[in-house]
Amino acid sequence: MSEQADIERPAAEFRAQPLLSARGITKHFGNDGGMFSKASAPIRAVEGVDLDIASGEVLGVVGESGSGKSTLGRLVLRLIEPTSGTVSFDGKDLCSLQTGEMRRFRRHMQMIFQDPFSSLNARMTIGDALVEPIALHLGLRGQAARDAAVGVLERVGLHADHMKRYPRMFSGGQRQRIAIARALASSPRFIVADEPVSALDVSVQAEVINLLQQLQKELGLTLMFISHDLSVVEVITDRVMVLYLGRVMELAPTESLYGNPAHPYTAALLQAAPGMISVKKHILKGEIPSPANPPSGCVFRTRCPFAIDACAHTVPTLRPVGPDHLKACIRDDIEL
Amino acid sequence: MPLTEQAVETAARRPVLSVQDLKTHFMTDAGIIKAVNGVSLSVGEGETLAVVGESGSGKSVTGLTVMRLLGRTTARVVGGSIEFVDRDGKAIDLLNLSDMGMEKVRGHDIAMIFQDPMSSLNPVFTIGNQIAEPIRIHQGYGKKEARGKALDLLRQVGISDPESRIDSYPHQLSGGMRQRVMIAIALACDPRLLIADEPTTALDVTIQAQIMALLKQLQAERNMAMIFVTHDLKLVDEIADRVAVMYASQVVEEGPVDQVLGHPRHPYTKALLECIPSRRDAQGERRQLHPIPGTLPNPLSPPSGCRFHPRCGFAADICIASDPELEAVTSDHVTRCLRWQEVAL
Numbered sequence: 001m002s003e004q005a006d007i008e009r010p011a012a013e014f015r016a017q018p019l020l021s022a023r024g025i026t027k028h029f030g031n032d033g034g035m036f037s038k039a040s041a042p043i044r045a046v047e048g049v050d051l052d053i054a055s056g057e058v059l060g061v062v063g064e065s066g067s068g069k070s071t072l073g074r075l076v077l078r079l080i081e082p083t084s085g086t087v088s089f090d091g092k093d094l095c096s097l098q099t100g101e102m103r104r105f106r107r108h109m110q111m112i113f114q115d116p117f118s119s120l121n122a123r124m125t126i127g128d129a130l131v132e133p134i135a136l137h138l139g140l141r142g143q144a145a146r147d148a149a150v151g152v153l154e155r156v157g158l159h160a161d162h163m164k165r166y167p168r169m170f171s172g173g174q175r176q177r178i179a180i181a182r183a184l185a186s187s188p189r190f191i192v193a194d195e196p197v198s199a200l201d202v203s204v205q206a207e208v209i210n211l212l213q214q215l216q217k218e219l220g221l222t223l224m225f226i227s228h229d230l231s232v233v234e235v236i237t238d239r240v241m242v243l244y245l246g247r248v249m250e251l252a253p254t255e256s257l258y259g260n261p262a263h264p265y266t267a268a269l270l271q272a273a274p275g276m277i278s279v280k281k282h283i284l285k286g287e288i289p290s291p292a293n294p295p296s297g298c299v300f301r302t303r304c305p306f307a308i309d310a311c312a313h314t315v316p317t318l319r320p321v322g323p324d325h326l327k328a329c330i331r332d333d334i335e336l
Numbered sequence: 337m338p339l340t341e342q343a344v345e346t347a348a349r350r351p352v353l354s355v356q357d358l359k360t361h362f363m364t365d366a367g368i369i370k371a372v373n374g375v376s377l378s379v380g381e382g383e384t385l386a387v388v389g390e391s392g393s394g395k396s397v398t399g400l401t402v403m404r405l406l407g408r409t410t411a412r413v414v415g416g417s418i419e420f421v422d423r424d425g426k427a428i429d430l431l432n433l434s435d436m437g438m439e440k441v442r443g444h445d446i447a448m449i450f451q452d453p454m455s456s457l458n459p460v461f462t463i464g465n466q467i468a469e470p471i472r473i474h475q476g477y478g479k480k481e482a483r484g485k486a487l488d489l490l491r492q493v494g495i496s497d498p499e500s501r502i503d504s505y506p507h508q509l510s511g512g513m514r515q516r517v518m519i520a521i522a523l524a525c526d527p528r529l530l531i532a533d534e535p536t537t538a539l540d541v542t543i544q545a546q547i548m549a550l551l552k553q554l555q556a557e558r559n560m561a562m563i564f565v566t567h568d569l570k571l572v573d574e575i576a577d578r579v580a581v582m583y584a585s586q587v588v589e590e591g592p593v594d595q596v597l598g599h600p601r602h603p604y605t606k607a608l609l610e611c612i613p614s615r616r617d618a619q620g621e622r623r624q625l626h627p628i629p630g631t632l633p634n635p636l637s638p639p640s641g642c643r644f645h646p647r648c649g650f651a652a653d654i655c656i657a658s659d660p661e662l663e664a665v666t667s668d669h670v671t672r673c674l675r676w677q678e679v680a681l
Contacts, residue, residue, distance in 0.1 A: 064540040171631055201390040201567065206611035207627035228540060231570075231613040235625065272545035275570030275612070283549055284542040287510050 018052035025085035045071040047246040058223040060237035068246035073192040107137035107186035114195035116175030120167040127163030137186035173204035245299040252325040262327040267336035352561040354378040358416035371397040373585040382559040386572040389582035444474040447522035451534040453514035457506040464502035489520040512543035584643035591669030601671040650679040
């Protein structure tokens, strides 16, 4: 984990050819009334999100629990089917792929989960866990597959001796390294990391963040980094999307989002985060409403200190407020 | 924090709890785990002491030992003393108190809240029932009066429309509201000391900010002493007057928050601070995180000498050979480092 000089990316230029894009992606969970249950209002987890991630970009997704950030991560990998909208990867429409085609496609897109205790199979040695995706996706067998497995293990800072051991023999930080190695095993181009450091102690967390940054640069990975921890997101991302009740509130390059938040929700999140901003102007009142029954107009208006009557009637669209900086708020006359 | 000096003075004058050289050991099949090994702490009226450390550092076990909530078959307090000063100014030796005596203290004089409010609330009783219980037991109120007091407490912890919430069951509430209910139960009998063990770790940042503000406000109103156990150094800065940093079952540094976090005198404190992702510097450059090399020591066989020496960038031969004692940096700031005067942190 040596020097990692920061590459400033001319973001707009990068995004001319996005690696992954989603248009109007929506997911409603719920039942329309089966044999034993009454129909109920669907949970509107993600509501009409547009998204472009450039090759080599790290996009952060932040929001409270229930904001739809994990659902969005699963949707862009097509681990769950969208209710409507499309996702395309490298120009190919993922939703049009048949099951078999999709399975072959998965080598390009992988996921890292929060809890390395439950995301690794306790009965599989590390070697077996790594050889499996290598055999499946890269078609390597026997010694060649094992050599490739040792290769990825070394990439994440572990070594060949660890191949024969079981997950229980490793610490939390080492397990998260193994989970990262497993995601890297098929040489993917795109990884969704869903709260990958949230379960770790700070000293271990720093280690895993540095590792992810280093791998991202060396391998040119494209990363969607989902987290509720704003300070971690600031360190690792190029651009950040702020979600609330499944809708995008603000989308901006990391520096302008943190330095100059344009949406009241972003400002409130930054003020609530410990150690971020010492002057707490507004402690956000109340809690995130039920996604089964979201407020009309702007979904954030029920907790927004700047809400006016108009906020209840119009659904705000994402509009530019600066270079590459978008917000979904109808008010321009507020001081955050 | 302008209150710090005043608070330290108060602490020196009227300590509510003082723990001296506490040793809590767990007897396991694999051997003895010295989970708390010679910990001394004290907290005064109206003061907040943060106890911070990584998992396995012994911070929670310290709190549980004070409350005497550890199972007797495995956990043994093999040394030290815990002295609590009650409302009448009488000192009580908690370790030698009878079980009956301890029951009177617990929930009445000293209360505790935990990380996960779902598993600390009873799922089959309404929250009103659970708040009223300590009031009836410790203060001898009747059913009706206790219910009135419970309503009042729900209002104080910021639950809107308490009349309709009081008959709810825990599963009908959100995580933030459950933690508010836990706080209401803890404060029901106006305790002198509140031990909060990672009370906001399971909550969203926005709800965390609400609970932190609530705890601060209630503490100020009641002039209560508080021990705030956390792994998050950023929260320490927001809530505490003094902080004790724990590593491998010992306090390695203790003092006023601005001194310990601003000018740490122990290499571990310094290393922990460097692990925290922080705002970019003035030039907008991202700061590199510096993880602590190595891993936490095995609790069954901690390293010789200074527990931190295998991971410390400043370790010398002396650190392997001799056990460091807590040394005074200033009158109220101590560090457990043999080389604190030589090394430039």
